[in-house]
Amino acid sequence: MDDDKNTKVFEKLTQAVITGDCAMAEEGANDVLNKGIPPYDAVINGLAEGMKVVGEKYEKKEYFLPEMLLSADAMYAGLNILTPHIKSEDKQKGKVILGVVEGDIHDIGKNIVKTMLTVAGYEVIDLGKDVPVAEFIEKAKSEGAKVIAMSTLMTPTLMSMKAVEEKLKDERLKGKVKTIIGGSAVSETWRANIGSDAFGADAMEAVDKIKALVSSITAAAEALKQEEKKTTDEK
Amino acid sequence: MKNSEIEIVFQPYGSRSKYPSGTIIMVAAKTLGVDISSLCAGNGTCGKCKIRIQRGTEGISSPTEKELKHLSQKELKAGFRLACQTKLRSSATIFVPERSRVGKQRLQTEGLNVPVKPSPLVTKHYLEITPPTLHNVRSDEDGLLDTLRIKHGLDNLRVDYETAKTLPIKLRKAEWNVTAVVSEKRIIDIEHGDTSERCFGFAVDIGSTKLAGFLMNLNTGHVVAVAARMNPQISLGEDVLSRISHVMMHGLNALRELHEAVVSSINEMIAECCEKANVGTGEIYELNFVGNTAMQMLFLEIWPQYTALSPYPPVLRRGIDVEAAQLGLTSHPRANAHYVPVIGGFVGSDSVADLMAIDMLNSEEIVMDIDIGTNTEIAVGNKDSILIVSCASGPAFEGMEIKHGMRAATGAIERISVDPDSLETHYRTIEDAPPVGICGSGLVEAPAELLKAGIINMTGRFNKEMAKKTDRVRTTPEGWLEYVIASKEESATDSDITITQADIRELQKAKAAIRAGAEVLLRRMKLTKDDITTLYVAGAFGNYIDAESARTIGLYPELPLDHIKFVGNTAGTGSRMCLISKQMREYAERISENVRYYELAVDPDFQSEYIKASFLPHQDMSRQPFVTELLKRHGRVP
Known part of the structure; x- marks a missing residue:
């Protein structure tokens, strides 16, 4: 057999x-x-x-x-x-923009997430550490990625995550591009505070949550397509 | 009827008092002097302040999210709560279990004693001045300065404006027999009669968790009284970064609040020392401060935000002098406060003090200095070149994030040995009291002993098979394995004292950060461990660690044990040295200028070194010949 x-x-x-x-x-x-x-x-x-x-x-x-x-x-x-x-054509499950936020340079945790995502079949665009707020968003746009994953070890740089969320709102991308945050300094409370879409307590959870984010985006896109098809059909 | 006043009784003490409804248990306990242990100063994050509500369960607030994290369902059912989180709306009786009581703390205030010849910045001189006459009219100022020059050889002095204001009265009241207080060429005061014997200064070590204060006789350089406090800033943030975040979020008022909190505790220590030694606070003419860079900023009320962001630049690097009164310190109104220079954003004057205490700048031989704390600083080099790094090692060795971790206080397990055959354990506690928890030195020994006994392997994982051989290895409700060090019956608490798989992981993280820092630093300096003639280990619990156990878990590069020296808390030593000696202040400036900082996080090897160092003792056993031998003897490696 x-x-x-x-x-x-x-x-x-x-x-x-x-x-x-x-x-x-x-x-x-x-x-x-x-x-x-x-x-x-x-x-x-x-x-x-x-x-x-x-x-x-x-x-x-x-x-x-x-x-x-x-x-x-x-x-x-x-x-x-x-x-x-x-x-x-077998490779792609989706693209993820990954980086340590502006002001922080500690990236061991981020690198573990990268390994886990890669093996799970995602294309990871790794922006490295101390990534400027705008770069996350520019890259997501130019790469057509639907998920931004941000990490920080230090509490003072939590504010940089908030800045990314705010910029997404300013650019009317909130909801179209989903975010996930993680790292020692990050908590579920902080996720709720800044309105990020997910919080990964560790590398494993990050990968699971990213899977969920990607499928929710795919589902939403499908639904939109159906909706559009329906409207066209009605016409 | 609304019941606005309630009575709270604390057992086993029997202390009681009335409080407004809604009072937090911890707050009530404090007013009665009932000490409940707490590492997080009421943030609800350390879980150390568990108390049991014996009576009055109807009026208690429901458990907060933080409480649910620290209390099991069983504990909640039995009435256990966190004292810092629970509010009472009806009268109640609270039982403080043994493990939540604060024993006598071993606050390490003494460090290495380095003899320094006093050459203080403030000196006192008794003068018998000839008054002016019609034949020889000279100003009060000239009378003072002439006498100081002729009798004491002091030139180029000047009278402070504040001193001048009452100078004429003081001179005449004392019939021209006065003592001049001279601080760096300035006459800061005139005192009645001969007070030259009474010249004091105050040295402070501002730690992020502990403060230590030393009242010193500036003439002799001797310590006359010592005091210690917890750093009250903890209630506004457990670690320095969360305190800085607090400032970033709440602005200048928050900065002032943090500044005032630490100043008021320092004033308490000054008052305590002065009372002990029968010294007036006005007899303190000079103060000296040592602490990390975040403490420097928060103490001096300097905006700390940008030091917490990459590339982490300090605001001030050099030493700084401020009027003590301007900072709100209780001392002579014209006393000067000096903050010793720092090296970088994460390498403060506590590190400068370390290197000063071991005289690294003059060392012919290559030495390494490791100052273990929440941030661990490591320096390596000799008189020609010194490089220093800072590692984010975290507070695991201080008992935080460890299930039964605690500070070094009465009942803390400080020594542990595990018999490799019977798998039974022997331990020793501080003051031989019944065990309450495990402190830093025990947390270094436990993994070393478990490793030798084969209960954990070199990756730090518990060996499941051992559960079949001994009841001491068992599964926790969370589903991981743990080793029982002291049973409920022996312990002073109502639970077994264990070390769990999760604890071992936390300790591995901390030790990996330290070891990786040391390895990267050596490589950067093109040195190997064999070039090191002496390894100095500093830090609050440094003195009490067993050198061999620390080596067995790979905490530092492997060296013969007689190359390792424990120097204790050198921050206090350095602060005292800089208080009594001008030369030492200059030496501190030279250290700050000459020691170079290296950022570990940008080193290409750091990550792989960190992961390799997370093994016990290390993934690369060729770096561990002694431990390889040791483990061979125990049959752990072929």
Whole structure:
């Protein structure tokens, strides 16, 4: 059975990521190519599945940075082999603008989110750290991205997140472009205060919330299309 | 009928008083001198002020969101609440459980004692002045200055305007036998008779959580009295950044409020010391302050916003002199207050004091200095070149964010050992009191001991298998594993004292920040750990850490234990040195000018070093030959 064979390989990749075993990840990735399994499926059902488990363990404090590091290494070991073989149309789930807000330069947390998003199939436009307020919005416009993800470690720079929200409103983009905030200094209370669309308490939650934001945007766009179609039909 | 007054009784003390309806329990406790422990000064974030409402449950406010975070359903049912969050609208009896009582705090006021020859900025000189006569008419000023020049060899002095106002009266009342108070070429006062023996100064260490004050005899350079307080600014923000945010959001009034809060506590310490030593506050002529850069700004009422934003520039770098009265300090009306220079936005005069205490600017040998705190500063180098970094290590080692964490006070577990065979534990508490929680030194030892015993592995994860071998390893209601250090029966609280998986993670974060900072700094200076001849560890709890345990968890680069020296809280030492010695003030300026700051967050290696350093002791075991040996002996590594 094809499915059975695939499942076994996927499981190998998943286990390799969970245990942080680079050799096993490489072996699994080569199995994928040798057996003619679609590499994109292997990334999603194998490697990404492993990172999902890692993320869950991270949330339960069972895993922490050391384990994340080992797992990420294993994931990249597999990814490096598989990526060249993935068809480009398979890649995109959506674009996310990501950065540490103006005034802050602490980006380790942001980089973890970037890894998690990448493996989950998003195209991440990483603006780096100390990103000016306007740059978030300009990039979202020029890239046609629908999600802006902002992070900060420090409380004084929380105000920069508020500035981005305000600029979005000024430019009448609020609602069309969704925002998510995260980082040590950020809380659900602050999200409500500035009217951001989501708050991710950790990297795993950030990815889940971004998924939800993207699907809500897609749904809204669908609905709009239906609406337009209806109006055209009525005409 | 509206009941506007209620009675609150605190047990086991039996203290009671009447309060307006709606009084917060913590506020009532304070008025009665009932000390309930609190790390966050009433913000509801530390969860340390749990009390039980024994009677009068009908009139209590419903639990706030913050309370729900810290109290389990079981605790709520049993009547437990947070004292700082709960308002009472009817009379009640409150029980303060042992773990929420404040024991005698080990506020570390003493640091390294560096002998410094006094050369104070303020000196007193007893004068017998010849009065003017018709044959020799000279001004009161000339009479004063001539005598100071001829008898005391003091040239180029000038009389302060304020001194001049009453000079003629004071001279004549004292029949021309007076004492001149000279501060940096200025005569700031004239006193009746000979008071030259009574010349005092006050040195302060302004920590973000603790204040320490030292009343000193400026003639001898000796400390005559010591006082300590918690920094009251905590109630307006737990850490320096949230205090700055508070100012940014609420403006100049908030800045003034923070300034006044710390000044009033300093005045309390001055009053306490003066009373202890039988000194008048008017006999304090010079004050000296040391603290981080945020404390400098908030104490001096300087707008702090831009220092908190990248690239984090300080407003003032040099030392500054201000009239003490202008700051609202209780001392001689013309006393001067000096704030020691800083190095950068996140490297303050507390770091300058550190480097001064270990005389780093004159060191031939390469040394490293680590000052552990919420922000940890690390300096490395010698007389030729010194580089310093600041690491956001967080407050885990101070007991914050740790389930059973506490400050070093009575009943705090400060030593822990775990038998690798039986997996049983031995611990020692401060003053051998029944255990209440775990303080910093215990929080360094616990992961080291658990690692050696194989209860946690090098990634910091609890080994599930160990739960089968000992009851001490078990699952918490949150679903993670923990190790029981002291059972409910032994402890002074009504729960077991444990260290949880989440605690280990917090400690890993803190130690990774420190270790990564040290590694990046060494690389930046093109040095290796083997170049370091002495590693100085400073900081509030520095003195009490076990050097080997700290090395086992990889807190600092691995060195032979005899290369490691604990110097305690050097900020206080530095403040005292700068109070009694002009040369030391100049030395501080030279440190500020010559020590270069390096921004860790822009270093390309910092992130990977941080992640590697989050392992216990480190991912790269080739940097840990001693610990590798140690773990081998315990059968933890092949």
